[in-house]
Amino acid sequence: MNEYILEMRNITKEFPGVKALDNVNIKVKKGEIHALVGENGAGKSTLMNVLSGVYPYGNYSGDIYYNGEICKFNGIKSSEKKGIGIIHQELALIMYLSIAENIFLGNERSTRGIIDWDKTRSKTVELLKRVGLNENPGTLIKDIGVGKQQLVEIAKSLSKNIDLLILDEPTSALNEEDSQNLLNLIVELKSHGVTSIIISHKLNEIEQISDSITILRDGKTIESLDMVKDKVDEDRIIKSMVGRELTDLFPKRNAKIGETILEVKNWNIDHPMYERKILNDININVKSGEVVGIAGLMGAGRTEFAMSIFGKSYGKNIEGEMFLHGKKVDFKNISQAIKHGLAYVTEDRKNLGLILINDIKRNVTLSNLDRVRQGIIIDENKEIVEVEEQVKSLTIKCSSILQKTKNLSGGNQQKVVLSKWMFTNPEVLILDEPTRGIDVGAKYEIYTIINQLAEAGKAVIVISSELSEVIGMSDRIYVMSEGNITGELDKSEATQEEIMKLIVSEKVGVSS
Amino acid sequence: MDKLEYKNIIKKLKSIVTKVGDMFGETMIGKFLGKNKQVLLIRSMISNNIRQYGMIFALIVIMIFFNYQTGGVSLYPLNISNILLQNAHILILAVGMLIVILTGNIDLSVGSVAAFVGAIAGIMMIRNDYHWSISVAAALSIGLMAGAWNGFWIAYIKIPAFIVTLGGMLIFRGLTLVVLKGASLGPFPDEFNSISSGFIPDIFGGDGLHILTIVIGILFSLGYIYYAYTGRRKKQKYGFDVAPVWMTVFSSTFIIVALNLFTFTLARYRGFPNVSIILFIVIIIYAFITTKTVIGRHVYAMGGNYEAAKLSGVKTKKVMFLIYVNMGLLAAISGLVYAARLNAAVPKAGNLFELDAIAAAYIGGASASGGVGTVIGAIIGGLVMGVINNGMSLMSLGIDWQQVVKGLVLLLAVWFDIATKNKAK
Numbered sequence: 001m002n003e004y005i006l007e008m009r010n011i012t013k014e015f016p017g018v019k020a021l022d023n024v025n026i027k028v029k030k031g032e033i034h035a036l037v038g039e040n041g042a043g044k045s046t047l048m049n050v051l052s053g054v055y056p057y058g059n060y061s062g063d064i065y066y067n068g069e070i071c072k073f074n075g076i077k078s079s080e081k082k083g084i085g086i087i088h089q090e091l092a093l094i095m096y097l098s099i100a101e102n103i104f105l106g107n108e109r110s111t112r113g114i115i116d117w118d119k120t121r122s123k124t125v126e127l128l129k130r131v132g133l134n135e136n137p138g139t140l141i142k143d144i145g146v147g148k149q150q151l152v153e154i155a156k157s158l159s160k161n162i163d164l165l166i167l168d169e170p171t172s173a174l175n176e177e178d179s180q181n182l183l184n185l186i187v188e189l190k191s192h193g194v195t196s197i198i199i200s201h202k203l204n205e206i207e208q209i210s211d212s213i214t215i216l217r218d219g220k221t222i223e224s225l226d227m228v229k230d231k232v233d234e235d236r237i238i239k240s241m242v243g244r245e246l247t248d249l250f251p252k253r254n255a256k257i258g259e260t261i262l263e264v265k266n267w268n269i270d271h272p273m274y275e276r277k278i279l280n281d282i283n284i285n286v287k288s289g290e291v292v293g294i295a296g297l298m299g300a301g302r303t304e305f306a307m308s309i310f311g312k313s314y315g316k317n318i319e320g321e322m323f324l325h326g327k328k329v330d331f332k333n334i335s336q337a338i339k340h341g342l343a344y345v346t347e348d349r350k351n352l353g354l355i356l357i358n359d360i361k362r363n364v365t366l367s368n369l370d371r372v373r374q375g376i377i378i379d380e381n382k383e384i385v386e387v388e389e390q391v392k393s394l395t396i397k398c399s400s401i402l403q404k405t406k407n408l409s410g411g412n413q414q415k416v417v418l419s420k421w422m423f424t425n426p427e428v429l430i431l432d433e434p435t436r437g438i439d440v441g442a443k444y445e446i447y448t449i450i451n452q453l454a455e456a457g458k459a460v461i462v463i464s465s466e467l468s469e470v471i472g473m474s475d476r477i478y479v480m481s482e483g484n485i486t487g488e489l490d491k492s493e494a495t496q497e498e499i500m501k502l503i504v505s506e507k508v509g510v511s512s
Numbered sequence: 513m514d515k516l517e518y519k520n521i522i523k524k525l526k527s528i529v530t531k532v533g534d535m536f537g538e539t540m541i542g543k544f545l546g547k548n549k550q551v552l553l554i555r556s557m558i559s560n561n562i563r564q565y566g567m568i569f570a571l572i573v574i575m576i577f578f579n580y581q582t583g584g585v586s587l588y589p590l591n592i593s594n595i596l597l598q599n600a601h602i603l604i605l606a607v608g609m610l611i612v613i614l615t616g617n618i619d620l621s622v623g624s625v626a627a628f629v630g631a632i633a634g635i636m637m638i639r640n641d642y643h644w645s646i647s648v649a650a651a652l653s654i655g656l657m658a659g660a661w662n663g664f665w666i667a668y669i670k671i672p673a674f675i676v677t678l679g680g681m682l683i684f685r686g687l688t689l690v691v692l693k694g695a696s697l698g699p700f701p702d703e704f705n706s707i708s709s710g711f712i713p714d715i716f717g718g719d720g721l722h723i724l725t726i727v728i729g730i731l732f733s734l735g736y737i738y739y740a741y742t743g744r745r746k747k748q749k750y751g752f753d754v755a756p757v758w759m760t761v762f763s764s765t766f767i768i769v770a771l772n773l774f775t776f777t778l779a780r781y782r783g784f785p786n787v788s789i790i791l792f793i794v795i796i797i798y799a800f801i802t803t804k805t806v807i808g809r810h811v812y813a814m815g816g817n818y819e820a821a822k823l824s825g826v827k828t829k830k831v832m833f834l835i836y837v838n839m840g841l842l843a844a845i846s847g848l849v850y851a852a853r854l855n856a857a858v859p860k861a862g863n864l865f866e867l868d869a870i871a872a873a874y875i876g877g878a879s880a881s882g883g884v885g886t887v888i889g890a891i892i893g894g895l896v897m898g899v900i901n902n903g904m905s906l907m908s909l910g911i912d913w914q915q916v917v918k919g920l921v922l923l924l925a926v927w928f929d930i931a932t933k934n935k936a937k
């Protein structure tokens with residue numbers, strides 16, 4: 001028998017104007033965890049879409065061997081039949097259906113068209129146990145967190161008796177605890193004979209669990225390595241990914257901190273629908289030239305806080321005071337907030353950040369059409385020039401500024417969102433998980449941009465669940481937990497342990 | 513027929529559709545000229561507008577077909593004039609509907625609003641002898657208010673547009689019946705009636721040929737040339753790639769010949785009908801707003817992703833409200849044009865107008881999920897339907913068959929859309 005469960009040979013896939021994959025080769029051994037890494041736009045997701053039949057046979061060139069036989073998939077269903085399951089970068093669960101319904105969607109347990117609910121339930125319980133999720137099968141997807149949703153996705157794949165599981169950035173939306181759970185699960189599945197391919201930009205995770213690794217750059221295979229034999233570590237991966245050595249993860253900056261620009265006092269908000277307090281007496285301030293981090297777990301209320309100060313775009317019964325340059329302000333809507341120099345880069349770029357069916361140009365200028373307007377007319381020539389400039393300065397990889405944003409890779413989409421807000425020339429820039437799903441090289445670029453903004457005297461707030469990022473970037477850190485600020489640390493006193501302590505402290509306080 | 517055979521037929525049909533697409537599209541030019549930068553530019557320009565070129569081509573084919581079938585009658589100056597008169601009210605509605613559809617919504621109430629507005633105009637002018645200008649102003653304000661009513665519930669209270677406007681359809685139809693007491697009112701004063709039966713005066717006093725109409729055609733041609741020329745110059749000044757000269761010349765020539773042929777044909781009858789002037793003004797204003805202005809951008813953005821647009825500072829509620837107010841205004845204009853054409857206010861006026869307007873927008877390339885579509889496309893879509901109706905009538909095929917064909921055209925057009933889009937992937 002063949003020791004390889006999968007071999008993809010000379011895969012080439014073109015989109016209009018881009019060669020996303022150029023003679024890519026990858027070999028995956030039976031029962032291993034194989035990592036697939038590369039910069040944004042390297043072609044990882046595309047390769048996996050080819051493998052799982054999202055791009056059907058005939059749409060690419062090259063051969064796929066699965067268990068030694070040549071396969072020509074013409075859709076997801078046909079690859080699933082062979083035992084290949086894929087979990088996409090964006091979750092594909094239906095919010096208003098239950099866990100059980102989601103797991104068996106399109107694959108219902110039924111006799112003559114009538115769903116057998118008992119069987120569905122008992123099967124679901126079994127699957128949930130396998131993925132270590134302790135939830136009622138009847139719970140609606142919308143009522144569980146992203147971490148658990150990810151586990152449901154895996155259970156859904158397992159329900160189809162797969163032996164090759166593809167995970168496209170499974171942990172990018174998870175906090176550290178949930179991520180660790182998920183990684184443990186993948187290792188656990190391996191011991192039951194499930195082979196996995198995992199795509200991730202979190203190289204420490206890759207180092208932790210994978211057996212071998214394939215690195216893509218610009219649509220080409222750079223190399224395939226055995227983690228143990230080749231003694232692969234993070235630096236080695238980075239070098240191969242970006243083609244050069246990256247000595248520092250965080251660029252240096254000379255902090256020239258000036259006067260307070262934004263100050264928020266005793267900020268309280270309620271949930272928009274339920275009678276529930278989301279934020280409790282939040283007090284923060286940011287100074288000119290300063291990068292302030294807000295650390296915390298997912299669900300701590302950081303996004304809600306950011307959105308509530310950004311023109312009241314979240315929450316009900318908003319109370320508290322806000323000062324810009326010491327003057328009290330009260331933004332009634334988002335466009336007022338923007339006009340006063342606030343910008344909020346959302347954590348959810350697909351649903352809240354971009355208009356996916358529109359091109360890069362229209363997305364970049366949307367928040368500040370005034371800048372390219374002459375009277376009531378939009379000066380498209382000027383618009384093109386300005387957007388080209390933005391695209392160049394952020395090195396967005398695209399075929400042209402008229403490329404639809406839905407066809408960009410995740411990292412480049414993030415850069416488009418960022419450039420949209422840079423285009424408004426903000427004074428206070430709030431970045432919510434700005435490097436989620438972004439490769440190391442691009443992260444560095446984004447950090448550099450953040451530093452440049454700070455050096456230009458802007459106030460920057462970075463919300464991040466990655467502690468190393470918060471610590472690496474910030475001059476000052478607020479720790480938030482369950483709607484409260486539980487601590488404030490200076491750069492000099494901030495360590496992972498210290499922050500974790502503050503995150504947990506409130507929890508302890510509440511339960512005791 | 514077994515399954516395989518059936519599949520093959522579908523495949524063949526599909527390939528025919530995509531080939532038709534290709535004819536205007538990328539591959540042909542690519543084959544002739546090879547791949548260089550300019551070709552890529554042309555290719556992208558064409559594939560971006562393939563839907564519109566396809567519809568224009570389809571419209572021409574349909575016109576030639578009917579011209580052949582009717583022994584030339586369908587292209588008589590009189591008939592061309594008639595097509596304008598018969599369809600102006602739907603085309604006006606289609607413009608407003610396109611904008612509504614761009615946001616991913618719909619407006620089912622426009623036919624009823626048009627009827628109600630016509631009824632009010634009738635009551636004011638015929639029953640109460642108000643001057644036509646006051647009556648028209650009042651009728652238009654009623655349209656604005658009806659639109660504001662819909663817009664309020666949709667934009668601010670967040671009731672789905674389908675439900676609000678379904679309600680509006682019943683409400684305004686009911687009100688029409690109430691104010692007309694179920695009976696028709698007519699005739700209108702001549703001044704009002706001439707909106708839809710009159711023609712623009714010929715200040716040059718041409719004999720047998722309407723000189724002013726021809727002059728307007730020429731003026732617009734000059735304007736177009738100027739616009740195309742300065743547009744190119746500006747692009748060059750910015751250092752952008754521009755389409756090759758032959759292509760600009762070719763497309764401008766095509767447009768100018770078509771325009772002057774059209775005005776010349778009209779001139780051979782009685783010149784521009786008054787209503788066509790209203791129609792052209794509406795088209796120009798809204799084509800301008802949707803493509804060149806900030807609010808136009810906002811409309812497309814909202815249709816593409818409502819939440820993202822909102823977080824980008826688009827005042828989504830206000831824009832949505834205004835879109836419906838505007839729809840009300842256009843419905844009112846449409847209602848007046850229609851009442852003037854019938855020369856009566858009738859309780860059943862405007863029946864199914866909404867569906868014709870919606871079909872026009874879809875045939876013209878709008879997407880049901882919002883964010884995609886153009887005013888010009890909707891107008892071409894409306895004309896395709898209008899020309900087919902007219903041609904079939906000339907061939908003495910009745911409303912019954914016209915409906916069947918209209919339905920099929922709608923399906924075919926959207927299929928063409930999907931087929932060419934899939935290919936682009």
Ligand SMILES: Nc1ncnc2c1ncn2[C@@H]1O[C@H](COP(=O)(O)OP(=O)(O)OP(=O)(O)O)[C@@H](O)[C@H]1O
Nearest residue numbers: 015020040041042043044045046407408409410411
């Ligand atoms: N449908 C499409 N149409 C056109 N271009 C596309 C399409 N899908 C992907 N691309 C292009 O193909 C390239 C590879 O994209 P892909 O999504 O595979 O990258 P990736 O490695 O998964 O990146 P990320 O880490 O950012 O998710 C990119 O340049 C992208 O712009």
Ligand SMILES: [Mg+2]
Nearest residue numbers: 044045089410
């Ligand atoms: Mg990807």
